Amino acid sequence: MISIRSLQYFIAVAKEASITGATQRVNISQSAVTAAIRNIEVEVGVKLFQRHARGMTLTHEGHIFLRHAENLMSAYDRTCNAVRKRLDSPLAGSLALGITPLLIGYFLAPILDRYGRSYPDVSVNVVEHRTEFLRHHLLGGEIDAAVVLLSGLEGSRAFHTQLMVESPWHVWVSPSHPLACAECLDWADLARHRLVYLQHEALGDFLHLREVSRHVPDDMLIRTTSIEAVRNLVARGVGCAILPDFIFRNWSLDGDRLETRDFSAPIEPVSIGLAWRRGYPVGANTLGLIEIAGEVYRTKAGFEV
CATH class of the missing domain: 3.40.190.10 (Periplasmic binding protein-like II)
Incomplete structure (x- = not known):
């Protein structure tokens, strides 16, 4: 395993183009730096330096390794700094x-x-x-x-917001449903089968019952306010549903499987986020x-x- 210290020695040799220069840069013995470079080359299985009388130069593979090593060291430094920052000023x-x-x-x-x-x-x-x-x-x-x-805060200048998730809409089906064989569905496909509609005022801003009723006959529409009822009905093959992805789970409470299919009708993705004054x-x-x-x-x- 390659240690953080070994990566530091590798970067020092790459920058100084010599073992001697690297030892002065990191203030460590020449044997320690030489051993670290040898161990890294054994670990990755390729030669990272060309040795010559005037020092050491990176091979093509060495340049690739250097780029990733510097990224790793930057991430390591950010992690340490973040922890120190929280330790220096703990919240309570x-x-x-x-x-x-x-x-x-x-x-x-x-x-x-x-x-x-x-x-x-x-x-x-x-x-x-x-x-x-x-x-x-x-x-x-x-x-x-x-x-x-x-969407519930649109037009309001009273809040700052931070987007967390944008959730697109898909059609939910059971694997055994007749529509499961299609990759993308439209209203004409859904109109021939039962549709389970989740009645929720916030989601109704995106997919209103009036819009659904334009395409799906009333006798083919099941309305419910229960998300678990939607999952169970769809998973049992009773009908399909149109819902945003953040609600989707692969299994119902009874252990029946659900799948999703693309929906061709344009529905605005649901934006979930954090708001503060x-x-x-x-x-x-x-x-x-x-x-x-x-x-x-x-x-x-x-x-x-």
């Missing part, structure tokens, strides 16, 4: 985090898990409520941030939450505090 106190009933089962656990491990001295109070109530709680300063469908100082615990959400979902907040 409390954080009030809002989240909607639709999203809590999919997005709360990853954020709470990472936040709790990073800031164990912060007590997180979770407030589950509908988007309009969370908006009021945010504006009143009763909660610090909320995980919501960002604009125009007020953002507390350190909230900043920590914004950072954690960005790490979990690999996004970055576009705002200044």
Whole structure:
């Protein structure tokens, strides 16, 4: 196994083009640097340096290895700095985090898990409520941030937001359903089979029941407010459904399998993100939450505090 220290020695030799120069750069014995280079070449199975009377130059493979070694060392330095930063200024106190009933089962656990491990001295109070109530709680300063469908905040200048996930829509089918043989479906395909429609006001902004009823006869439409009912009905082959990907799971509660197919009709992807109040100082615990959400979902907040 190649150690971090060996990578440091390798980079020093590559930069100085000699063992002697490298030993002066990293302040270590020549034998230690020579051994490290030899061990790396044995580990990767190729020659990384050409040795000659005036020193050492990288081979083609050596240049490739150097690029990756420098990337690894940069990542290592960032990791160490991030840990030191948190140790130097640990967070404590409390954080009030809002989240909607639709999203809590999919997005709360990853954020709470990472936040709790990073800031164990912060007590997180979770407030589950509908988007309009969370908006009021945010504006009143009763909660610090909320995980919501960002469509519910459109047109509002009262909030900063950070996108976490953009979730496209697909058709759900069971593997045995007649439509499962197709890769892409349209309204004409769905009109010939039962459709299970999830009645949820937030998702209705994207796919309204009126639009569905234009294509699917009432006697072929099953309405429900239960996500698990949708999963079970689809998995049993009773019907198919059209839903965003963040809700999808491969299995129903009864252990029956579900699959997805592309849908040709244009439906706007569902944007899920973090929101917090604009125009007020953002507390350190909230900043920590914004950072954690960005790490979990690999996004970055576009705002200044």
